Amino acid sequence: MKGSSRPRPKCQASASFLPKPNICSPTFSPIRLFTSSYIEKNQRRLRKRKEVLVSGLANAGIRCLKSNAGLFCWVDMRHLLSSYTFEAEMELWIKILREVGLNVSPGSSCHCTEPGWFRMCFANMSEETLNLSMQRIKAFVDSTAADTRRRSPTKWIFQLSSYDREADR
Numbered sequence: 001m002k003g004s005s006r007p008r009p010k011c012q013a014s015a016s017f018l019p020k021p022n023i024c025s026p027t028f029s030p031i032r033l034f035t036s037s038y039i040e041k042n043q044r045r046l047r048k049r050k051e052v053l054v055s056g057l058a059n060a061g062i063r064c065l066k067s068n069a070g071l072f073c074w075v076d077m078r079h080l081l082s083s084y085t086f087e088a089e090m091e092l093w094i095k096i097l098r099e100v101g102l103n104v105s106p107g108s109s110c111h112c113t114e115p116g117w118f119r120m121c122f123a124n125m126s127e128e129t130l131n132l133s134m135q136r137i138k139a140f141v142d143s144t145a146a147d148t149r150r151r152s153p154t155k156w157i158f159q160l161s162s163y164d165r166e167a168d169r
Contacts, residue, residue: 046071049122049130056134057120060141071123075104078116080144089115100136 053073054064065074081088086108093106107117122130 046123049125049127052127052130052134053120053122056131057137060134060138061145062137062141072105072119072121074107075118075120076116077118078114080141081116084115086115092116093118096137096140100140102133102136 050067050070050073057064057073057075061079063076065076067073077092078084080092082091089106089108093104096102096104105119105121107119108115110119125133
């Protein structure tokens with residue numbers, strides 16, 4: 001024979017007679033193993049992100065609707081509206097977008113029938129980004145509350161002034 005021909009190893013011939021694992025069988029499925037591991041890890045990650053979001057918003061004085069699953073939370077920001085209208089909701093959305101740098105979804109864009117509700121997604125950001133977002137939203141709420149206190153007199157001033165007028169009569 002021309003050239004060198006290698007002899008075929010005996011183990012290769014005998015290996016063809018060994019049973020091959022069936023990767024489609026329910027007992028041995030790398031896809032199934034990956035999927036169950038991925039789902040468990042993702043559920044833990046989403047649960048933790050939701051807890052960070054809800055506690056961060058609560059720290060800022062913002063309530064959320066309770067839920068047990070999902071990728072977002074319904075957030076109640078009615079107390080931050082300048083008036084109870086969908087126009088005020090859009091103004092607040094633009095203000096949050098420009099001043100805070102967060103794009104939360106106004107409830108009206110999701111067919112919510114009551115102004116002041118927003119949809120905040122927590123699934124599409126890293127933990128660091130979520131923590132930064134919570135710091136920014138708290139600073140925004142604190143500054144908005146301070147602006148509101150400076151612009152409008154508190155209720156006790158009106159009560160006091162009406163009491164004084166009754167005393168003058």
